[in-house]
Amino acid sequence: MTNAMWIVVANQAVSRIFETRNPSGEIVEKTAAIHPASRLREKDLVSDAPGRTYDRFGAGRHRADPASSQHAREAASFANEIAATLKEGVARGEVGTLILVAPAAFLGQLRGKLDADTLCHVTLELGKDLVHLNADEIRSRLPEFLPRH
Template structure:
């Protein structure tokens, strides 16, 4: 297993993957994933109004929208990120994974990570750090990055 550490920072629209060769080392950005629909306004994501339903009893009528389109887009992007991370794990490009994302998106991302990739996660941060550069991100992380014990 490789000793390389990957740091994945993401939000609904952007995911960036950084690498560090040592627990005290600097970060290098190796990949960026963009999901423009994550920033799009709700009305541009749907082409029609939601369907209307009637209450079983009474005369109530309301829009039928169980899942917001933004939630769907977040799930699609989280699955894309998880697939990218799984591929990196399968090709032995990293042995430790650190993940940072806003709380709701971090939860969505967890749902899509396979068990083997999830087992390599040594640190999760529930913050949106996707806008930070490598130097700023490194300053935000612990001085010594914890490696996964094989």
């Protein structure tokens, strides 16, 4: 098993993976991914207007809202992509410890997409949106000594 530590900094539109071998050292950006569909407006993602429905009694008519938004489906799709990348890294033995940094809602989605083996490598989760920061700024927001697996 490797002693490499991956720090995954993501939100529903951007994912960046940093790596370090020293729990108190600097982090280096390994990969970055952008999910363009998550940046679009809902009306640009859906080609059709929601359907219309009638009230059970009377002449009332209203819009039938879908059970979930296209944005939510796009975020789930991106969480799947990130989880697949992490699973591959763990399977190849490239990573010993994972740290997840994402806004709380997306962090929950991402955690839900991780398989049991990958989840065992997660030692720290932070509910913050730090994707817009550079590596030094991200490192300054993490604990001084990163937890090991």
